[in-house]
Amino acid sequence: MRIAIAGTGYVGLVTGVCLAEKGHNVVCVDTDENKIAWLNLGRSPVFEEGVEELIAKNRDRLTFTTDYRAAYKNSEVTIIAVGTPEKKDGSANLSYVFQAAIQIAKSIERDTVIVIKSTVPIGTGDKIAKIVNDNLCHRVNAEVTANPEFLSQGTAVKNTLNASRIVVGVESEEAERVLREVYRGFDQEMILTDRKSAEMIKYASNDFLALKISYINEIANLCELVDANINDVAYGMGLDPRIGGSFLQAGIGYGGSCFPKDTKALHWLANFHDYEIKTIKAAIEVNENQKLKLIKKSQKYYDSFYGLNVAVLGLTFKPNTDDLRDAPSLQNIPILLDDGAHVKAFDPIGEPNYRKVFPTEVEYCESIEETITDADICFIFTEWGVIKQFDVSKFAQLMKNPIVLDGRNCYDLNQMKGQGVVYESIGRRTIV
Ligand code: NAD
DSSP states (O other): OEEEEEOOSHHHHHHHHHHHHTTOEEEEEOSOHHHHHHHHTTOOSSOOTTHHHHHHHTGGGEEEESOHHHHHHTOSEEEEOOOOOBOTTSSBOOHHHHHHHHHHHHHOOSOEEEEEOSOOOTTHHHHHHHHHHHHOOSSOOEEEEEOOOOOOTTSHHHHHHTOSOEEEEOSSHHHHHHHHHHTTTOOSOEEEEOHHHHHHHHHHHHHHHHHHHHHHHHHHHHHHHHTOOHHHHHHHHHTSTTTOSTTOOOSSOOOSSSHHHHHHHHHHHHHHTTOOOHHHHHHHHHHHHHTTHHHHHHTTTOSOOTTOEEEEEOOSSSTTOOOOTTOHHHHHHHHHHHTTOEEEEEOTTTHHHHHHHOTTTSEEOSSHHHHHTTOSEEEEOOOOHHHHTSOTHHHHHHOSSOEEEETTOOSOHHHHTTSSOEEEOSSSOOBO
16 A cells, blocks of 8 residues: 655654555655655664664665655555644643644545544544545545554564554544555454544553553552562562553653653543543652652752762663653753752763753763762663663772662662662662
8 A cells, every 4th residue: 555654753653664564655754854864864763673674674665755745645544643742731732733634635636544643632533534624625535543553662663563452443434444454464453443432542541551650659659668579569469460560660650752741631631521530640640759759769868969979870761762751860860960960871872862951961971880980879760771781789889979779670689788889779678
C-alpha cells in the first residue's frame, strides 16, 4: 500500500520504518527540515535501536520529505503521528494534530483512510472528521480512524514489530478493510472498536501503568518507614498473575513524553465532564512528590549544596533513549544549581539533548569515574546498564564523601555492604 505518515518523531518514524519492513511504500513527512535532512542521509534524528538498520534495509520503500502536498496527494492511508503535548491547564494540545488534518484534507486527491496514531482525548476523532470534511479540496471520501500506539521508547522497533495488540477504532466496514490490509503482515490480535473506545483504550492503558508505578512507589515509601524491602515485596506481588511483575520497580517516579501528560489529560477530560477521576489524581500527586525524594533524603547529609561537588548519573527519563521529556533530572538539577552546587553529570546518550537545556551550567563528563571524582554526594536518576554494571568499590575510592543516593535501585544491598559508602535507595534499608 502507499502510506504517508505525518510526523517523524519516536512514533511516526518507528511506524514508518516498520511498515516499510512489512512491504508497504511509506512516505514520512515532517515540518522539521533538519530531521528530514538527517533521514535522507540514512540517519535517525532520534536514538532508537534498530531504526537506522531498517532505514538502510528498506531504502527503496521509504521516502522522507517536507513536501506534504506531494506526500498526501495519492496516499491510500495517511497516518497522523504528530505530538500532543501538555497544555498549561493539563489538557492535550491538539494544534499539531489539527494542523496535520487540515494539511491532509487540502492535499488528498483520492479516497483515503486517515489514521490517528497520536494519543488524543476521547472524541478527537469526531472533531478531526469534521475538520477534514470542512477542508477537502477535491470530491473524495476520507474516513477517519483511531489506531493508538503502545510502543515504549528504547524498545520501540521491537514493540512495533511484536506489539501486544493492535487497536483499531473504525466507523465503517471500508475503514476496517483498509486497516486490516495495513496490518496484514503483523501476527498480533487486532482489536476492533468504535473510534472513541479505541481512544479510551490508549489513555486507560497508559494511566493504569502510571497508577501502578505510583502505587508501588507509595508502598516503597512505607517500606522505608517499617523497614521492609520493596524489591522483595514487588517480586512477591508480581508472581501473582493477576498483578504481574512489570511496572513494579520503585523509584523516583515516572517521566517521559507519555505518562505525565496522559494522566493529566485524562484528569482534565474527566473534570470537563464534571467527574473527578480520583485514582489518576492520586497517581499524579504521588509522582510529583516522588520526583523530589532524593533531594529530600539528601537534606540529612547537607543543609545546603553551596560549594559542593554533586555527581549526577543519568539524565534521560529512562535508559536506552535520548529523550528528556519530564525526566526527573530536569526537576532536580535546577534545585542543585540554584543552591550553589557544582554539578558534574554523566549520561551515555542524553548529554547532547541536556546541553541544549543547560549548555554551560553543568559540567558534562565522559565516564562515571570522572563524574564521581571528588564528589560530596552522588545522585542516580536513570538506570542505564553502564551505571548498573559499575564497579561499586570505586565510589569510596574516588568520591570525597561517598554518599550515593540511588533513585532507581541500581545495586543490590548486599553488594553495597562493606563498600565504605553511605547508600540510600528507594524503599530499602540504608547501607552505612
Ligand atoms: P515527537 O515530538 O517525537 O514527534 C512529533 C513530530 O511531529 C516532530 O518531529 C514534529 O516536527 C512533527 N510535526 C509537527 N507538526 C507536523 C505536521 N503538521 N506535519 C508533519 N510533521 C509534524 O512525538 P512522539 O513522541 O513521536 O509522539 C507522537 C504522538 O504519539 C503523541 O501523541 C504521543 O503521545 C504518542 N505516543 C508516543 C509514544 C512515545 O513513547 N513517544 C508512545 C505512544 C504514543
